[in-house]
Amino acid sequence: MEALGRNLRSVLAVVGLLSVFSPQHAAHAAGSVDLDVALASLDDQVIAWRRDLHANPELSNREFRAAKLVAEHLKKLGFTVRTGIAHTGVVGLLEGGRPGPTIALRADMDALPVAELADVPFRSKVTATYRGETVGVMHACGHDSHTAILMGIAEAFAKIRADLPGRVLFVFQPAEEGAPAGERGGASLMLEEGVFDLAMPEVAFGLHVTSTLKVGSIGYRGGPLMAGSDSWRILVKGKQTHGARPWGGIDPIVISAQIINALQTVVSRQMDITENPAVVTVGAIKGGIRNNIVPDEVEMIGTIRTFDSAQRQDIIDRMTRIVENTAAASGTTAAFTVDTGGNPVVMNNPELTEAVLPSLRKAAPEVRAVPLVTGAEDFAFYAQKVPSFFFFVGVTPADQNPVTAPSNHSPLFYIDEAGIPIASRALANVAYDYLVRGAGKASAGR
Numbered sequence: 001m002e003a004l005g006r007n008l009r010s011v012l013a014v015v016g017l018l019s020v021f022s023p024q025h026a027a028h029a030a031g032s033v034d035l036d037v038a039l040a041s042l043d044d045q046v047i048a049w050r051r052d053l054h055a056n057p058e059l060s061n062r063e064f065r066a067a068k069l070v071a072e073h074l075k076k077l078g079f080t081v082r083t084g085i086a087h088t089g090v091v092g093l094l095e096g097g098r099p100g101p102t103i104a105l106r107a108d109m110d111a112l113p114v115a116e117l118a119d120v121p122f123r124s125k126v127t128a129t130y131r132g133e134t135v136g137v138m139h140a141c142g143h144d145s146h147t148a149i150l151m152g153i154a155e156a157f158a159k160i161r162a163d164l165p166g167r168v169l170f171v172f173q174p175a176e177e178g179a180p181a182g183e184r185g186g187a188s189l190m191l192e193e194g195v196f197d198l199a200m201p202e203v204a205f206g207l208h209v210t211s212t213l214k215v216g217s218i219g220y221r222g223g224p225l226m227a228g229s230d231s232w233r234i235l236v237k238g239k240q241t242h243g244a245r246p247w248g249g250i251d252p253i254v255i256s257a258q259i260i261n262a263l264q265t266v267v268s269r270q271m272d273i274t275e276n277p278a279v280v281t282v283g284a285i286k287g288g289i290r291n292n293i294v295p296d297e298v299e300m301i302g303t304i305r306t307f308d309s310a311q312r313q314d315i316i317d318r319m320t321r322i323v324e325n326t327a328a329a330s331g332t333t334a335a336f337t338v339d340t341g342g343n344p345v346v347m348n349n350p351e352l353t354e355a356v357l358p359s360l361r362k363a364a365p366e367v368r369a370v371p372l373v374t375g376a377e378d379f380a381f382y383a384q385k386v387p388s389f390f391f392f393v394g395v396t397p398a399d400q401n402p403v404t405a406p407s408n409h410s411p412l413f414y415i416d417e418a419g420i421p422i423a424s425r426a427l428a429n430v431a432y433d434y435l436v437r438g439a440g441k442a443s444a445g446r
């Protein structure tokens with residue numbers, strides 16, 4: 001912990017120097033200094049919130065404790081607050097003391113069905129039921145830090161409310177990882193249920209911590225950033241028989257194995273991946289109950305990742321043919337279905353991306369463009385409604401290789417907390433500077 005403290009202090013020193021010597025800092029020094037001071041005064045509290053949320057994770061659409069914590073915090077700050085959007089979503093509106101634009105900042109709150117193995121004193125010991133099984137629950141993707149960061153920015157902006165131009169909509173979203181089977185949730189449902197009813201933003205901003213970058217690095221990309229995602233399900237029908245007499249039935253396990261092997265050729269042999277990358281993954285297979293019984297059916301679930309709508313449909317068509325024809329060749333049937341509630345591609349508005357880069361550079365020593373990311377994010381739904389910008393903040397310790405560090409969604413996923421103040425300042429700078437620019441344009445127009 002002592003080493004972590006030294007690391008955190010050194011990073012904050014760099015952040016402070018970057019802020020002081022930024023060209024934009026001179027343009028609105030008084031406001032920036034106030035914001036810097038406000039953020040610095042909350043660093044310890046943000047870490048405490050993050051650790052509390054980490055030790056008490058909740059699965060998608062079940063973020064009751066986190067939602068209560070957030071709502072009570074925003075109400076104490078004097079925000080206009082709405083709760084219960086898309087089950088557990090919370091939205092708070094801060095009215096600045098000066099005229100200016102309206103923007104939205106978003107954080108996600110849900111955890112994953114992962115049993116934590118990371119060696120931290122606030123390690124999660126929570127269990128829950130997922131897909132009918134008892135599972136560990138862990139903030140294995142960093143949403144605990146996202147929530148804590150946005151709570152801190154909300155309080156920092158409240159401290160400078162009198163000088164803040166415009167309005168800020170703070171969106172705390174459930175179920176980014178996907179709603180449980182048979183339920184709906186996430187960004188798409190938030191939009192349907194009026195997440196922007198309190199105030200319609202002209203832009204939206206969000207961030208994600210990542211193991212693929214070291215502390216001190218911020219990654220961005222204009223245009224397409226993260227893949228569109230689709231969840232799929234295959235149900236292979238068989239005919240139950242004794243395991244000692246397989247010829248007496250139809251074995252759906254063997255047929256499923258043939259389907260899995262054939263699906264690997266969709267991307268590797270049938271797609272022109274020089275145009276766009278694509279991924280087809282089998283995530284789970286379930287069938288059978290005893291060692292000596294051939295089961296009646298096998299279920300498989302998985303995901304498709306694409307960056308182009310025509311390519312997406314082509315992959316779905318090819319998967320359908322493989323599944324149905326492989327089963328038919330063995331004298332049975334298999335059904336392939338795609339969940340229509342998948343995420344679109346995360347699109348960063350190119351002009352907005354260029355405009356916010358100076359704000360990011362005030363927060364981190366390294367700000368660089370990153371390749372396409374095949375992970376998905378339902379922030380994409382907000383980006384379909386208003387021009388948006390989404391970026392990555394590194395949380396892998398400086399002495400580790402981010403290529404081999406445990407990835408997001410791993411039971412060993414680890415956040416170097418020195419990256420959290422950088423993330424706070426990056427998102428706060430992006431938001432504040434946009435508000436100031438917007439207020440300046442409005443004033444010049446008059």
